[in-house]
Amino acid sequence: MGRIKINENLVLELAGYIGKIILECGGETYRAEDLVDKVCRYYGLKTNSFAVLTSIITSVKGKEKKFYTCVEKIKVRAINIEKISKINNLVRNIQEYSFEEFFIKIKEVDKEKAYSFIYIFIGNCLAAGAFAFFFKGNIRDCIGSFIGGALISLLCFYGNKLQINNFFINLVGGIICSLNAYFFLRIGLINNMSISIISTLMLLVPGIAFTNSIRDLIAGDLVSGIARGVEAFMVGTALAIGSGIVLSIIKTMGGL
Incomplete structure (x- = not known):
């Protein structure tokens, strides 16, 4: 033509x-x-x-x-x-x-198809484990975070497959991160829940969304920049609520 x-x-x-x-x-x-x-x-x-x-x-x-x-x-x-x-x-x-x-x-x-689930699964596990080292954890913290990354991968895969709202996926993600860390604390694998929780939560932190929000604002696209910023804030809020619910219940029960 x-x-x-x-x-x-x-x-x-x-x-x-x-x-x-x-x-x-x-x-x-x-x-x-x-x-x-x-x-x-x-x-x-x-x-x-x-x-x-x-x-x-x-x-x-x-x-x-x-x-x-x-x-x-x-x-x-x-x-x-x-x-x-x-x-x-x-x-x-x-x-x-x-x-x-x-x-x-x-x-x-x-x-073009995105990476298959197995690649995403392995990448999330390795990334969560690496974050544990970044936050000055030991090899046992790395193992706990590695398994937490596996659980988050499964959550995101099935959540997206079922077309569940992103807010609820992150809310449940925060719950899973805290429960996973508490479980390994109870069996004696880790000594510090915080490192395992934060390392796994890093997989869900909306870093790219927040960065694009700033870039849109700098470029003068105020509507999109604010919208992306609010979206990143909502994701962060969901993660905080999910983790906070579990930690509050555990503290109330005397588990911490």
């Missing part, structure tokens, strides 16, 4: 699709808007785009001075930095592809 035959609707479909992928993969809203604008400008269209966490709206002015608008709803959001990087590279080198080739490349990136 030559560039002359490309119409506004096709370009708008492509641009909106790219913006949707970026937001679904946890990218910043200003990045999604920037990539959408770059694609539209490359094909000679004047564009305005507006992105928030749950949708992206793109409007272009055609060659006949007609306006076209595309709205993409973001229903699922995750973190996939690799996809964001690949989309960025494709848009930067858009001149190397025809329209059809470029669209196919974008679809290929979108269809």
Whole structure:
């Protein structure tokens, strides 16, 4: 398909699709808007785009001075930095592809599957164990945190599969982290619950969401920046409530 035959609707479909992928993969809203604008400008269209966490709206002015608008709803959001990087590279080198080739490349990136559960499971276990060493724990703290990472992996896997609200997943995650640490304290594997709890909770801490919130605010996207900040705060609150409930019950029962 030559560039002359490309119409506004096709370009708008492509641009909106790219913006949707970026937001679904946890990218910043200003990045999604920037990539959408770059694609539209490359094909000679004047564009305005507006992105928030749950949708992206793109409007272009055609060659006949007609306006076209595309709205993409973001229903699922995750973190996939690799996809964001690949989309960025494709848009930067858009001149190397025809329209059809470029669209196919974008679809290929979108269809790429994330790491399988076993890789995520092993990564979470190793990360939790490593955090125990980082917080000056010993090998026994590492083992307790390692097992806690395994439990968190299972929770997230089945929680996402059942489409459970993220707040409740993190709430239960906080409960599991505290119960896991208390169990190993009772059997004498660890001497300090705090290290095991904190090491496992680090897997659920919304670090990327908080960082993207700051980046959106700096870029002037106040709505998205505040929304991401509130989302990170809610996750932190859920973790604190979950852990606090267990610790309060244990303390009341004289377990601490």
